[in-house]
Amino acid sequence: xxxxxxxxxxxRLQEGExxxxxxxxxxxxxxxxxxYRQDPGKGPEFLFTLYSAGEEKEKERLKATLTKxxxxxxxxxxxxxxxxxxxxxxxxYGGATNKLIFGTGTLLAVQP
Amino acid sequence: DTxxxxxxxxxxxxxxxxxxxxxxxxxxxNRLYWYRQTLGQGPEFLTYFQNEAQLEKSxxxxxxxxxERPKGSxxxxxxxxxxxxxxxxxxxxxxxxxxQPQHFGDGTRLSIL
Numbered sequence: 001x002x003x004x005x006x007x008x009x010x011x012r013l014q015e016g017e018x019x020x021x022x023x024x025x026x027x028x029x030x031x032x033x034x035x036y037r038q039d040p041g042k043g044p045e046f047l048f049t050l051y052s053a054g055e056e057k058e059k060e061r062l063k064a065t066l067t068k069x070x071x072x073x074x075x076x077x078x079x080x081x082x083x084x085x086x087x088x089x090x091x092x093y094g095g096a097t098n099k100l101i102f103g104t105g106t107l108l109a110v111q112p
Numbered sequence: 113d114t115x116x117x118x119x120x121x122x123x124x125x126x127x128x129x130x131x132x133x134x135x136x137x138x139x140x141x142n143r144l145y146w147y148r149q150t151l152g153q154g155p156e157f158l159t160y161f162q163n164e165a166q167l168e169k170s171x172x173x174x175x176x177x178x179x180e181r182p183k184g185s186x187x188x189x190x191x192x193x194x195x196x197x198x199x200x201x202x203x204x205x206x207x208x209x210x211x212q213p214q215h216f217g218d219g220t221r222l223s224i225l
Contacts, residue, residue: 043116043217044203045216046215087154089154098143098145098162098211099145100145101157102155103154104152
């Protein structure tokens with residue numbers, strides 16, 4: 001069964017303290033891995049898509065990387081406005097499905 | 113690009129009542145998805161439309177749930193005879209070609225009294 005596991009569940013950082021969030025996945029065949037940011041009471045906001053091992057994407061203080069079994073979201077010198085829940089999702093091969101399978105997310109709090 | 117729009121943002125209803133939610137996708141997107149999210153969990157897939165055709169339904173979508181997308185534009189999700197366990201955030205997303213990122217609306221939060 002396709003599965004996505006994110007760690008840690010919660011992470012508290014000081015402003016400027018870099019860290020990484022992990023997303024481990026088990027799928028029959030990976031079509032794409034997606035990172036989203038979700039603020040309280042809002043829908044997920046798209047950040048990155050990664051399609052193959054070795055691929056990297058960057059946006060401001062965020063960098064996403066992908067291996068054959070996991071993805072990392074690196075946060076460099078975070079600011080309080082980076083506080084949010086970060087969700088990882090996979091799109092797997094198989095049938096006509098276009099669904100995303102999400103992890104439970106990492107709740108990030110950045111303190112000034 | 114005005115984004116995915118959902119209405120209402122909040123719905124409070126009594127157990128046993130019927131509710132209907134609406135989703136307006138990004139105009140050029142032909143794929144539309146419904147997800148459900150409960151507190152502390154990631155979104156869970158409910159159903160998927162390509163244009164007006166409903167191509168996939170999750171086993172989470174009991175026979176009390178029905179979704180439509182007439183003319184391949186907006187979509188509605190109806191829940192009949194609501195139950196306490198239906199309390200959740202109902203999210204709609206849309207995308208263009210297959211494997212393009214899905215863009216989400218801000219959801220409808222359903223509370224069952």
